[in-house]
Amino acid sequence: MAELQTQNSRLLSLDVFRGITMAAMTLVNNPGDWGHIYAPLEHAAWNGCTPTDLIFPFFVFIVGVSTVFSMENKAADPVNHGKMIWGAARRALWLVLISWGIQLFYHHDPLWWNITHLRFPGVLQRIALVFFICSILYIKCSQKTRDVVLAGSLVGYYMIMTFIPVPDGNPANLNPDTNIGAWLDRTLLTTDHLWKQAVTWDPEGLLGTLPALGTGLFGIRVGSWLKRADKDSAAKVTWLFVYGVTAVVIGLGWDLFFPINKALWTSSFVLYTGGLATIALALCYWLIDVQGHKKGLWFFVVFGVNAILAYVLSGIMQGLIDLIPIADVGNTKWLYKNLIAPHFTPYNASLIRAIIYVAICWLPLYYLYKKKIYIKV
Template sequence: MSKESESNAPAPQRLMSLDALRGFDMFLIIGGGSLIQDFTRKTQWEWDNVIGQHMQHVAWEGIQALDIVFPLFMFLAGVAIPYAIVSKLEKGEARRSLLWKVLKRVVILILLGLVYNGALSFNFESLRAASVLGQIGVAYGIAALICLYSRRWTTPVYWAAGIMLGYAALQLWLPVPGAGAGVLTQAGSVNSYIDQHFLPGRLLGGNYDPEGLLCMLSASAIVLLGYMAGVILRSRDYSEVRKCSVLAGVGIGLIVLGMLIGPHYPPIKKIWTTSFNLYAGGISMLLLAGFYLIIDVLKYQKWAFFFVVIGMNSITIYLAHRFVNFQYFSGLVFGGNASLATIILLEWLFLWFLYKKRFFLRV
């Protein structure tokens, strides 16, 4: 966590597309998705009804746009690994030093996740141990350690494939007591069994947790897919346009693979199936390719500033959205006319103030 000065502010070569895409993702989390839903309900146009429906999570099987929001955030954490870790290794920084930084980040994210879930109330009997921030921390930690100790850039890619294959084998072939093998229901999945027996605290789903132990493991694969995207973006062997085409090609390939196995092994976000990882990773690749092409290659950047402000303080607004009553302050600022739009505007103005003061919460 730091307040950056002019001397250590983000470097000019920082990819604006990464901050913009992260900001777009966080915009949907802090109310943008609900705002789109409200708009589609009021207009009742047929074409935007489809968009409105995609701003909801599926009940269990299947995938909609809002289901990609969380994995996209973790994918982007993986994109940063070649810049934050690999580049420092190339400059001679010791692995032990970087290992300490990775472990510190994992611990801080887990602790922030517990605080987000209400740990400061000290009601530990009903405290949920799993959390969004905790899953990000653990999944990032697994992926970062693999990348940190890999001698070749391709090794983490093999790890990603191995994790997804092993996870699929676990979900499809490991017999669960009382349910059997290959049961992908809320009560019968291996995720549910592991969470009930090994995950402390309250489970969000009752008998399982969507950010449970096995989900953390599976999610590390999408962080590693993000690492692969970061390697492509950082490569000096490809032109900028070539990078876009490679990212898009890989993304399409992952989606096609997900479609091929989906009928037999469906995408289920709440237990983070491998088919879900393939869809989420593929869509994340395509989104990154599009944002990179428009913002960093073609230099259409003014429109992205709104999202960049959010993306550069994504953890800040995620926590503030939980602990600050923006609805109350929106009523004060806008004369009692608080709405979802004014709340989001106030949140953005808060982040813009931090941006102007060059305060960026780093974990």
């Protein structure tokens, strides 16, 4: 059994929560056959929320919580603020460059063509923007001000999406192609730089960053509560459960007229997923950091302490394996077709391939974990 190794400043339950989320992302993004996926491992077609739809907002929520744990001590001294903001900007830029680098890794067309058709928005891009803005708000503003910004981002986004007519002549709407967010992305980014599977809109578009900021601020509030020295563990967990359940209930109520929708990152989606993330983290905190149940958690800690590298590996590992010239159709496809698919039902074969891929990505991370090497940007 491996010994749990985390840096002193880290919260073990947060690393476990982050690791579970990262492992889940790797699993759902790498099935053996996209035509055979169990329903919980797929995104909702539009409105609604599946377990897979929770992964991205959980990441953004964790960014907010982690901001408190990494910045609290330095933020107390205004002398550090300028350096901290510059560091946050640098990290945000690196996240964007990493995302674009993963895209370019899979393209074999001339570099100029890839750049002129590069998808500008994306998962890391949204995380980068939210992290940078949340960092400034955490460093420079009080919790009361952050709460006002959180409420304003959710209410403001609701007003924009449901009351402001789209400048191209469409009324305010929540349809994929014709909502005001899709119009803004086409206008500012052009269709050459949007999600290729949709072309006319992007699930990580510009306007959706506004409510995503709310998810990050949600995490900062939770992280600030966990760091309070004047409350015991029982009080912290109780408050977190109440806060989480309340957010879920409000989100479900808002869903009646502003549907829970990941692609639009609706305000109801922020509250619903933020509440669930709070409940999940509170449970992890109580079981792991308070009650001391740590057996078997090292598998997820390996993902959690090197989350950026885990994200990169999950995105490029298949391409790296396929670089070895063995099979004409690609090594990963050949292995799946010949070694996995013939022995299981289509759905189970697809799932088993995804599980194997998670294990393959985990191995180099485990090596670094044993060496106590943590990759940061």
